[in-house]
Amino acid sequence: MHEWALAESILVAAVEAAEKEKLKTIIEIKISIGELQQIEQDIFEFALGEIIKSQGGKLKNVKTIIETEKSTLKCKNCEHTWDFSDMKKKLNEDESEAIHFIPEVAFVHTRCPKCGSPDFEIMSGRGVSIISIRGER
Amino acid sequence: MEARVSVIEKRLKNIKRIISVASGKGGVGKSLVASSLALNLANKGYNVGLFDLDLYGPSSHVILGVKGQGFPEEEKGIIPPKVHGIGFMSVVYFTEDKPSPFRGIDVSNIIIELLAITQWGSLDYLVIDMPPGIGDETLDVIRLIKKSEFLVVSTPSKVALAAVSKLLKLLKELKIPIIGVLENMAMTKSSFIQNEVGKLGLPYLGSISFDKNLEESIGKPDRLLDADFMKDLDKILEGINL
Numbered sequence: 001m002h003e004w005a006l007a008e009s010i011l012v013a014a015v016e017a018a019e020k021e022k023l024k025t026i027i028e029i030k031i032s033i034g035e036l037q038q039i040e041q042d043i044f045e046f047a048l049g050e051i052i053k054s055q056g057g058k059l060k061n062v063k064t065i066i067e068t069e070k071s072t073l074k075c076k077n078c079e080h081t082w083d084f085s086d087m088k089k090k091l092n093e094d095e096s097e098a099i100h101f102i103p104e105v106a107f108v109h110t111r112c113p114k115c116g117s118p119d120f121e122i123m124s125g126r127g128v129s130i131i132s133i134r135g136e137r
Numbered sequence: 138m139e140a141r142v143s144v145i146e147k148r149l150k151n152i153k154r155i156i157s158v159a160s161g162k163g164g165v166g167k168s169l170v171a172s173s174l175a176l177n178l179a180n181k182g183y184n185v186g187l188f189d190l191d192l193y194g195p196s197s198h199v200i201l202g203v204k205g206q207g208f209p210e211e212e213k214g215i216i217p218p219k220v221h222g223i224g225f226m227s228v229v230y231f232t233e234d235k236p237s238p239f240r241g242i243d244v245s246n247i248i249i250e251l252l253a254i255t256q257w258g259s260l261d262y263l264v265i266d267m268p269p270g271i272g273d274e275t276l277d278v279i280r281l282i283k284k285s286e287f288l289v290v291s292t293p294s295k296v297a298l299a300a301v302s303k304l305l306k307l308l309k310e311l312k313i314p315i316i317g318v319l320e321n322m323a324m325t326k327s328s329f330i331q332n333e334v335g336k337l338g339l340p341y342l343g344s345i346s347f348d349k350n351l352e353e354s355i356g357k358p359d360r361l362l363d364a365d366f367m368k369d370l371d372k373i374l375e376g377i378n379l
């Protein structure tokens with residue numbers, strides 16, 4: 001359940017940003033999770049809820065909205081583009097799970113489906129970020 | 138806004154000291170020093186973690202004899218598996234030791250992910266096995282691990298020192314704590330490195346002799362603890378209260 005660690009990072013970052021903006025309470029956090037992270041949304045939401053409950057404060061009445069950022073991979077060698085569902089077809093369970101922990105090991109376990117190059121780029125679909133925060137001063 | 142960076146400080150909060158074993162040069166013995174330092178401190182009864190940050194050429198797992206043990210256990214993050222009493226984290230748990238062709242931005246993302254999800258717990262020491270040079274990993278350690286101190290390794294060669302002194306100058310400029318410079322693989326008596334380190338106004342910590350039997354201890358922590366390499370290292374550590 002490393003979802004918990006990522007959920008915590010969202011809330012720490014949100015409180016930090018709220019302090020900077022002098023917000024007294026945070027009403028809403030819009031979260032984006034890269035598709036490659038393959039986050040279990042249920043677990044992630046549960047973790048957010050638990051941390052919010054135990055931490056209270058600025059987060060007491062916060063609503064969280066989670067969006068998945070679709071993945072786009074682009075080959076630097078042949079310019080072909082593809083996404084995670086294409087990639088997944090060739091992955092075994094362990095490889096897929098490894099990418100769930102660290103999306104960048106995609107470069108270790110997969111190749112460009114067209115030319116076989118490992119030199120591609122993750123254009124989108126990794127990481128955990130905050131799209132927006134709403135709150136009251 | 139990237140969220141993972143914010144939680145890193147919290148993950149490292151209960152670690153008393155973080156020592157990055159670094160060098161401007163490859164092949165000088167950083168991984169041997171880092172692994173041996175972790176073993177040495179754990180053997181003295183301290184709580185120790187070892188983090189292999191050499192993502193292209195991880196070696197600490199080879200030195201400690203870690204193989205094929207699957208993904209780390211998950212508990213509010215990932216728990217570094219214990220190896221000879223050391224909490225050991227490395228990218229090899231996720232790469233199956235296959236080649237890792239990462240570019241700089243990917244290296245940074247991996248470091249951020251690992252720092253954000255690894256639950257080290259309370260440690261007396263976290264030792265970081267750094268890759269050579271002053272690229273992404275070094276810059277990310279400086280950016281993300283504010284309390285890291287550097288232990289810098291060089292060989293007696295002018296060639297090594299040329300690269301090592303660049304790292305030293307950068308760390309000095311950025312006012313990063315430098316424990317000192319350790320000379321490794323000494324074959325003859327020479328004060329060249331000591332003098333050069335002195336000119337930079339930095340501590341010279343001592344030298345480790347070339348240990349012709351060292352290879353036999355690779356992958357065998359028990360033997361490594363008894364190796365001549367470790368005896369030399371132990372003397373150096375005594376001088377800096379480690």
Ligand SMILES: Nc1ncnc2c1ncn2[C@@H]1O[C@H](COP(=O)(O)OP(=O)(O)O)[C@@H](O)[C@H]1O
Pocket residue numbers: 160162163164165166167168169170196321322323345346347348349351352355366
């Ligand atoms: N004092 C020493 N005596 C003999 N061999 C050494 C010594 N220090 C390091 N080595 C060997 O040199 C090689 C490079 O060491 P390593 O720790 O991998 O360097 P780095 O991490 O700086 O690239 C390894 O094979 C290691 O066993």
Ligand SMILES: [Mg+2]
Pocket residue numbers: 167168169191194196266267268
């Ligand atoms: Mg090394």
Ligand SMILES: [Zn+2]
Pocket residue numbers: 075076077078079080112113114115116117
């Ligand atoms: Zn291609």
